Amino acid sequence: MEITSNTHGHSHHHTHGNWPIVLYFIGLMLAILAFFTSPSIISAILYITASLLAGYHVILIEGISETIEHSKIAQRFTPNSHLLMGLAAIGSAIMGNYGESALLVLIFAGAHLLEDYVEGRSKRDINALLAMNPTTARLLLDDESTEVVDVHTLNVGDHLLVLNGDSIPIDGIIIAGTTTVNESSINGESLPKDKTVGDAVFASTINVTDSFKMKVTKLHKDTVFSKITQLVQQNQANQAPITTKIQHIEPLYVNAVLIMIALFMVFMPLLFNWSWSESVQRGLTLLVAASPCALAATSISASLSATSNLARHGVLSRGSAYLAKFADIEAIAFDKTGTLTSGQPQVVHSFFNNDYPHEFLFNVIVAMERQSNHPLAKAIVNFFDPTEIFDLEVENQIGKGLTSYFNDDLYQIGKPDSFNLVDPTIHAYQQQWSQEGQTVVFVAVNHHVVGLIGLRDEPSPHAKNAIHYFNQQQVHTTLLTGDAQLTGDAIGKQLGIEEIIAHVMPDDKSKLIQKHQQHYGYTAMVGDGVNDAIALVSADVGIAMGEGTDVAVEVSDLVLMKNDLNRLIHTHQLAKKMKRIIQQNIGFAMFIVALLVTGTLLDKTNITSSILIHEGSTLVVILNGLRLLND
Template sequence: MKKNKAIIFYMLGVITFIGGLLITQPIARAALLVFAAIVAGYQVIAEGIMATIQATRKRRRFSPNIHLLMALAALGAIAIGSFEEAAMLILIFAGAHFLEEYVENKSRKEITALLAMAPQEARRYTDTGALEVVPVTVLNIGDQLQILNGAQVPTDGVIIAGTASLNEAAISGESIPREKQTGDEVFGGTINGKSTFDMRVTKSSDETVFAKIVQMVQSAQDSPTKTASVIQRFEPIYVKAVLAVLPIVLLAGPFLLHWSWATSIYRTIVFLVAVSPCALAASAVPATLSGISSLARQGVLFKGGSYLANLTQLKAIAFDKTGTLTEGVPVVTDSEFVSDVDEATLTQIITAMEMQSNHPLANAIVSHYSKSDVPITDVHNEIGKGLTAEYQGHTYTIGKPQRFKQVDPAFRKRAATLSKQGKTVVFVAVDQRVVGLIALMDQAKSSAKSAINYLKRHDIQPVMITGDAQQTGEAVAADLGIEQVVANVMPEQKVAVVRELQTTMRPVAMVGDGVNDAPALANAEVGIAMGSGTDVAIDVADVVLVENDLSRLALAHQVSTKMNRIVIENLLLSMAVVVMLVVLNVLQLTNIAWGVMFHEGSTLIVILNGLRLLIPQRA
């Protein structure tokens, strides 16, 4: 409301200014032009004066801003009778100020639009099984909800009945719907497809993935880049320096350049306009907000602009292996059986046995082979050794190679070869005779391969940190193209590895997903957490890859590089305009009006240049 009032008064000032130009009577013309300056610029000037007072009180020293320079320039123009130029100065300055706010708010709106997407209501089952519509804020963990087709999922939870096709663009930036069924996790803020399903709430409304995204983005808005914060600290110093130089400029006219006092006063006012650092102040913030906003819409969340700016400076990135570079679950990669067994029947028996176990390797084998209906229910599980079962008079055993004493040398050799590739090998025996082997491995993510290739092309050293044996770690690293592997690392040792890297390759980033990665994430210059990681890892990280897609690292690096380049362009442009106007002023080739036009025009160019980052980047 306050801002709308200021704009209304500004428009009144514009109309009054036009009226003043059309009147020829000197006193009436001067009165209208002065009135136009006051009405159009009072809000902007008042903001500048109040900001100066507040900053001075906070820092306990005089901390002026650029609005003060403009106010002095306008008052000086009025004092020497340049009413038309004074009014034009204020109109252009105030108009540019309102446009700057509009353009900057455009990038903020890209982010805060997330708030409007937050779900407000939910359909909750009562104790009697009836449905009631309640605010999302009153939901409790354990509540059961119904999600209608086309409806928004109100909070995080798991599906307990039905299936869903969910548009998770609000969470991950991925436009392709995800098919989910009973037991799968769903996220608040996502959109259901054409089916109806029931879910159980697993998180309070302020702890959902969506809520954390909003919190992180809001935090990022308030955290400027190092460049932006330096510029903000530099502004009052710059303004004070200009105020200190003003008497010198004023006196230099008559005594050095042989100007009249009237000319010197006028040129001093033009100097005030020329050196106002509007464009300089706007060089970094819009670009930073635009970069953060663009990446947030594509599933990369930054907790502060400084982390985005630092990304392009990285010399090395350390990666946790399991769940970060790899899928986190083993899959069957190889299987070989002797020729005199019925492989189809044997794999059905193996699957039936593994269905009785909840071991990750068992799950991988069951997932790999077709569903088995072989009636095996009595399976003996020896922890650390394997499974044994009786079926149709034969004993079937699945276990580690060490469990079997008499094995065909060809199988032993093949198992050794597969193990060197970082794979876990199990033997299959019938009546103590080894008749086959199955190899499993936690495979590298395809997104990890593209990310590693990108980093190496840009001279950023990828390093793998893993608790696995050296052989396993090196096998995965070789597949990804990572040359440096630190294996056999205990969780508490990861911090030491990161610090060691920092001694030779600072700045260093760390990418991880677990509680044991949190200390290393906190110690790295940039901590990057996977979206599926633990709450602790996400909380301490500086960046979150919502979709667990490491290729988004390349995207973030591109945006970081472009943002830093844009900031440098803006700084050079803004300073070039200041120098040009000062030189033209000394040569008496410009006036207040042209000075304002050039100056505020450069400010808008700087801001619009920063907003280029709102255009989605492609990795």
């Protein structure tokens, strides 16, 4: 299934393939050939053919055809600038100025095709998201055998078997067994959760350790993960095309020009005794003068340059419209895990009393943790540097931790609530570290706790710079996380984030983004996981970390190819400069139009000079935009 969202500035988005570009370059070659051909019927035919080929898509399809289509919808004449340029080109050809007509078409069509290439179509494909949703389940039959069935056929109350490593096929509760489940696809939390009888499990989450039996509590269409896909599709379908001020006034401007030209041609002979031929000639000159050639390229060079600049810095953009919005954001929300943090827990603190030799104890800890596939185990193994490798038999007790016997001593590594008697010093450290958002594990020998280890998913090196920058820019910063409040507060306060909201589920993130939009204005969302997809689509600008899930990348407007938030600072600075340059270009282009119209009314210009001045102004606009390449 593919969902597309048209976000280009115009409303004429159809699938035409590459043939408009092919026809344009054929037309360009014919125009060049005509230029080097002596004025004759052959050069005239070449120019006319070049105009028809190069301008077929932009002028006939997007000018005449879509003017008719939009006029029917609006039930009033609704032309666009393409029609204006087409009439100017046709008029020039009728007056015998075939070269000028072809030049006009080539400039306008070239600029427009370049714009289509640069901004493209915003195709928000959620195939990757749907692929993550399990399609089959192991249904437990009355004789305890299993049958693989489609998840859509499951009913509430059915019993399922979920094996180690499987994706949980549907929402339900565990009825037999204990395990550890990675729920990052639902809540974004980096650490797996221990699950036992009576605990809820969710579709698309991963069963990390042991097999278990579960009872279905929701139909497939009602699962948390299905709600995520439904909301993403709904938000995508509701995305309106980006409309700029120019596009709002475009039909009014074109209508005004057409009325002005018609009145000019009719009344000039009556008021000033002009011949009809002279009146038509000057009217066509005025039509060319009023045609917004440079205006058509005001955003092209700037957006192309900005896009190229960002690509060099590892940032991909779906279009200048999103960059322009990003320049105006009033609030920005960040997911925690994998966005502000590395997504991998690290040992932050450790403390051991002197009851046992530390070096020997560290060797035992590493030997035990090496046999566990829990993310905390990997962090502990990476932290401690063993002097000797022990070969131990280790038992993993779900909900309690690891146990092993060595030299007739019992060693345990587990949750604090698995131990009864704890030294006051160790208990004090546990309380302090827990309040700082750390996950604490105890180490015990013969049931006596001799030390503890504090782990946390630490902020990325560049996160603090990014938060500080947006705070300075008076952009409201918010942390949205599915983690516990203590964990969110610890990370948020460390980074200086203004607002911290914890225990947030995926659909809650979307609602919070909408509240921010109502309260602050344009709001951006930065995330990396499936659980961020709804919020990324709901935000005015969705920003994905490139090392995150495919889903987050697919539905985002900007993608940081490496998880470096310093690049987000560069993107915001460049977006603001791009917006300023586009505004400069628009002002300059309108000045040129006013200048040429005035010159035409004073009989100081003709069609050729108007085209040359338009071409020159277009070049100035392009060069102004190219300044963004080196920023």
